Amino acid sequence: MHKQLLGPGITFFPQPTTLVSSVDADGKVNIMTASWVAMVSKTPPTLAVSLHHQRLSYANIHQQGEFVVNVVPADLALAADYCGLRSGHQTDKLAVTGLTTRRASKVAAPLIAECPLNLECRLTLEVPLGDYRLLLAEVVEVQATASAIDAHGDLDAASFDPLVYLGGIREYWSLGDKRATAYRDGLQLEKE
Amino acid sequence: MHKQLLGPGITFFPQPTTLVSSVDADGKVNIMTASWVAMVSKTPPTLAVSLHHQRLSYANIHQQGEFVVNVVPADLALAADYCGLRSGHQTDKLAVTGLTTRRASKVAAPLIAECPLNLECRLTLEVPLGDYRLLLAEVVEVQATASAIDAHGDLDAASFDPLVYLGGIREYWSLGDKRATAYRDGLQLEKE
Numbered sequence: 001m002h003k004q005l006l007g008p009g010i011t012f013f014p015q016p017t018t019l020v021s022s023v024d025a026d027g028k029v030n031i032m033t034a035s036w037v038a039m040v041s042k043t044p045p046t047l048a049v050s051l052h053h054q055r056l057s058y059a060n061i062h063q064q065g066e067f068v069v070n071v072v073p074a075d076l077a078l079a080a081d082y083c084g085l086r087s088g089h090q091t092d093k094l095a096v097t098g099l100t101t102r103r104a105s106k107v108a109a110p111l112i113a114e115c116p117l118n119l120e121c122r123l124t125l126e127v128p129l130g131d132y133r134l135l136l137a138e139v140v141e142v143q144a145t146a147s148a149i150d151a152h153g154d155l156d157a158a159s160f161d162p163l164v165y166l167g168g169i170r171e172y173w174s175l176g177d178k179r180a181t182a183y184r185d186g187l188q189l190e191k192e
Numbered sequence: 193m194h195k196q197l198l199g200p201g202i203t204f205f206p207q208p209t210t211l212v213s214s215v216d217a218d219g220k221v222n223i224m225t226a227s228w229v230a231m232v233s234k235t236p237p238t239l240a241v242s243l244h245h246q247r248l249s250y251a252n253i254h255q256q257g258e259f260v261v262n263v264v265p266a267d268l269a270l271a272a273d274y275c276g277l278r279s280g281h282q283t284d285k286l287a288v289t290g291l292t293t294r295r296a297s298k299v300a301a302p303l304i305a306e307c308p309l310n311l312e313c314r315l316t317l318e319v320p321l322g323d324y325r326l327l328l329a330e331v332v333e334v335q336a337t338a339s340a341i342d343a344h345g346d347l348d349a350a351s352f353d354p355l356v357y358l359g360g361i362r363e364y365w366s367l368g369d370k371r372a373t374a375y376r377d378g379l380q381l382e383k384e
Contacts, residue, residue: 001305004341005297006334010234011347012311013263014208014354014367038230039359040242042202043322048240050232071205077371081378096381105197113193119204127319129328130235136321142198149196155203155361162206164356164367167231169347170375175206175356176368179269183362186273189288 011168017072017080020049021101022060022109029101029110031093032057033084035165036132037069045139047121050132056088058133065123066107067137070115074163074174081172106140116145116160203360209264209272212241213293214252214301221293221302223285224249225276227357228324229261237331239313242324248280250325257315258299259329262307266355266366273364298332308337308352 015035023029034057036050047069051058061067072080079097086093094101101110104120111118121137128134148159157175164173180186207227215221226249228242239261243250253259264272271289278285286293293302296312303310313329320326340351349367356365372378 002338003294003303003310003335004338006336008237008331009334010231010237010331011309011334011336012208012229012231012239012261013309013349013352014206014356015230016204016206036231037204038207038240038242039202039204039228040240040326041321041324043324045200045202046321046324047204048230048232048242048326050230050240069204074371078378078381081372081374081376082381083378085375085378102195111195117203117205118195125319127317127328129233129238132233132235132238134232134240134328136319136326139200139202142201142203143195144198144203146194146196157205157358157361157363157365160205162358163371164206165374166349166354169349170373171349171370172372172374173349173370174368176366178363178365179266179355180273180364181362182273182357182364183277184273186270186275186277189270189274 013166017163030088070112071117205358209355222280262304263309
């Protein structure tokens, strides 16, 4: 397991593929691809999203204080890539991708209907990090596509089919096989 | 695409599966599973890691200011799960998992040799978020297993075989198939 030095950089994976939806003061919707997204607290549920400060989505969220993080399914890889390549300053990305929106339950920004998991967020803190702004936001509601939830209320990963982004490698991948159940299977190591 | 409300919560995926390695003042190593990890800036390269404030890893990083984020391969799913279930206050997780360490190039905390991608980090800012501490850190060096890098210097995703964590569902999955090349394939939508 010989190692090679790559130097300082942003190569890191796997990452989520999400579309962030936001609105401006006139209610006009913009969507933008974001993979620099992570859950960061459960007291209260808090999501972190990092955006370049020149992005229209950043301006919308900074001004309106609300947004939705929509998890992208694998069959929308091209739409996700497109929404990262073009700016809402010049392009109506909903029109080009054919994605549709739906009213959220607690924030003014809409959900993306075709995305199976939608986290409604209210901005609580901004941290400037060079050209980027780390947006910390309380998750005030989570919505999921009903067909991905079974009779016990469990979420079926295969139905969600979330798209994985490999940052640094610049590739989108689907999920393969389930390898383990978390908070359980690791205890097998104590019996060996 | 009927939606169901799940309420506020931390269900979000896909997430990375990483092991964070750190040392205490005596140089004793601890490792801990972390999935609440994201790249958040490239000016300079900055990683965000959120840890519960009672974790030994948090104490180590808070005191020493350095750590390594190690990307977990799919064949180490049980070891990753174990290192999230047990605390370094009571358990020598390296001994139980059989994972081995190697000296990092720029920080005192070691790499985990079996992990194919290792990000050496220096703490720059802490943000308290309830019971959690969001640690923002500059990535001062990235190392990768040489066998996963081809002659052109490109990283081969299949060789890395990164383990994906589904937060909220509590499942670990492998990668499936490549679906698209980022920053390129999305432009096909403008031709349609």
